[in-house]
């Protein structure tokens with residue numbers, strides 16, 4: 001069972017896992033042993049996540065479910081109704097983790113307003129843990145001032161071997177804040193990396209699993225996505241891979257600040 005304060009280090013990204021195929025893919029992941037599912041109001045996968053969990057026969061308490069309030073639902077009149085809608089769509093009384101998906105400019109919705117609403121959602125029992133996504137260090141510092149140290153369980157951001165965000169990583173370590181690495185495989189592109197390929201060859205695994213093992217060794221939570229049983233299994237098995245210090249050092253050298261997700265609404269990144 002998920003403990004009250006911790007997030008399982010390996011989760012399943014569910015972006016794109018809609019409809020009957022989505023329910024099947026999420027169900028396969030649960031069969032393999034995944035116990036952490038990452039959805040969002042904007043993915044249209046809250047219902048498939050809920051349905052896959054119900055069909056799995058697992059107890060609700062055994063699966064950690066994260067959802068995210070969309071940047072279009074942060075205004076005071078929209079925030080709480082959107083959270084209640086998420087709970088209804090998933091079919092649960094409470095999510096394990098509720099995130100602000102993207103920060104928005106002050107002129108759209110004031111920071112204090114939506115961060116206060118996030119805390120209220122937790123106080124109302126709609127979420128066991130709260131956190132943020134796509135937050136810069138500057139925004140994390142503001143959040144800590146507003147809500148106190150330790151109030152946020154995670155900042156979910158793009159991290160992979162080609163984007164290691166060392167400044168944010170060091171800040172988060174100092175603030176006892178866990179980072180969740182989204183798009184940890186750069187949509188599968190990391191499979192072409194020759195260094196990851198060389199290490200994978202030595203360990204008898206695949207480059208994607210090596211990338212995940214590296215991120216886990218760095219202390220991050222990872223949420224890779226896949227619709228294939230083989231890849232779901234390989235990614236799940238990444239938790240058992242032990243990389244040597246030479247491997248870790250070689251992968252650290254791969255950081256080249258390559259940001260794959262950078263829409264116009266992104267904050268001004270500070271790492």
Ligand SMILES: NC(=O)c1ccc[n+]([C@@H]2O[C@H](COP(=O)([O-])OP(=O)(O)OC[C@H]3O[C@@H](n4cnc5c(N)ncnc54)[C@H](OP(=O)(O)O)[C@@H]3O)[C@@H](O)[C@H]2O)c1
Pocket residue numbers: 012013014015016038039101133134156157181182183184185186187188189191206208209223224225226227228230231232234235261
């Ligand atoms: N907070 C945010 O703003 C944000 C933004 C983006 C993503 N996310 C979250 O992060 C999750 C993961 O990101 P993502 O889905 O964009 O990309 P990703 O996990 O980096 O990559 C998924 C892709 O990699 C392939 N893949 C998976 N395992 C593989 C393996 N072992 N070997 C080779 N290829 C493999 C998959 O293909 P197959 O299906 O063929 O395996 C799929 O095309 C999302 O689903 C979502 O939950 C959050």
